[in-house]
Amino acid sequence: MTRSEKSAVVAKLEAEFREAGAIIVCDYRGLNVKKLEVLRNTAREQGIKVQVVKNTLANIALKNVDKDGMELKDTNIYIWGEDQLAVTKVVAKFEETNDLFSIKTAHIDGEVASVEKVRALSKMPSRDELIAMLLQVWNAPIQNFTIGLNALKEKKEQTA
Incomplete structure (x- = not known):
C-alpha cells in the first residue's frame, strides 16, 4: 500500500467510526471465506460494516475520532454500525455458531467495553x-x- 492509499483508508475509517455507535474487534483466525461471507451478509442486511483492517491504520482512525484505548494485536476483523444492539447481536450470534471466531474488545457508548458487556447487550x-x-x-x-x-x-x- 502506498502512503496515499493508507491515508485514504484512514480517512474512510474515520468517517465511518465517527458515526458508529459500536465498534467491535474480533479474532477470526482460522475461519474460511465461506463462513466470513455468512457474517458479512448477515451484517449487510442490518446496515453493519465488516472489514479486515491493518491494526496500525485502525488505531490511527480510532485515535482521530477519540475512540481509542482498545488493545489491537494479531489478526482482527472490525465490525461496526450505528445501532449498538444490532452490532452486538450479529457478533454474539456469529460467535455462538463458530468456535474459531471470538470477541476481543469493543468500543460502545464512548468507552472501551468488555466482552461480557458485548454479550450482555446482545441479549437485550x-x-x-x-x-x-x-x-x-x-x-x-x-x-x-x-x-x-x-x-x-x-x-x-x-x-x-
Missing part, C-alpha cells in the same frame, strides 16, 4: 421487540374483555 431486546412487547401489554385487557363477552354471549345462547 431491540427497539422493535420492545415496542411489540408494549403493544401486547396494551392489547391484552381489550382482548380478554372481548373473549369474556363472547363467552357470555355463547352461554346466553345455550340457556335460551
Whole structure:
C-alpha cells in the first residue's frame, strides 16, 4: 500500500467510526471465506460494516475520532454500525455458531467495553421487540374483555 492509499483508508475509517455507535474487534483466525461471507451478509442486511483492517491504520482512525484505548494485536476483523444492539447481536450470534471466531474488545457508548458487556447487550431486546412487547401489554385487557363477552354471549345462547 502506498502512503496515499493508507491515508485514504484512514480517512474512510474515520468517517465511518465517527458515526458508529459500536465498534467491535474480533479474532477470526482460522475461519474460511465461506463462513466470513455468512457474517458479512448477515451484517449487510442490518446496515453493519465488516472489514479486515491493518491494526496500525485502525488505531490511527480510532485515535482521530477519540475512540481509542482498545488493545489491537494479531489478526482482527472490525465490525461496526450505528445501532449498538444490532452490532452486538450479529457478533454474539456469529460467535455462538463458530468456535474459531471470538470477541476481543469493543468500543460502545464512548468507552472501551468488555466482552461480557458485548454479550450482555446482545441479549437485550431491540427497539422493535420492545415496542411489540408494549403493544401486547396494551392489547391484552381489550382482548380478554372481548373473549369474556363472547363467552357470555355463547352461554346466553345455550340457556335460551
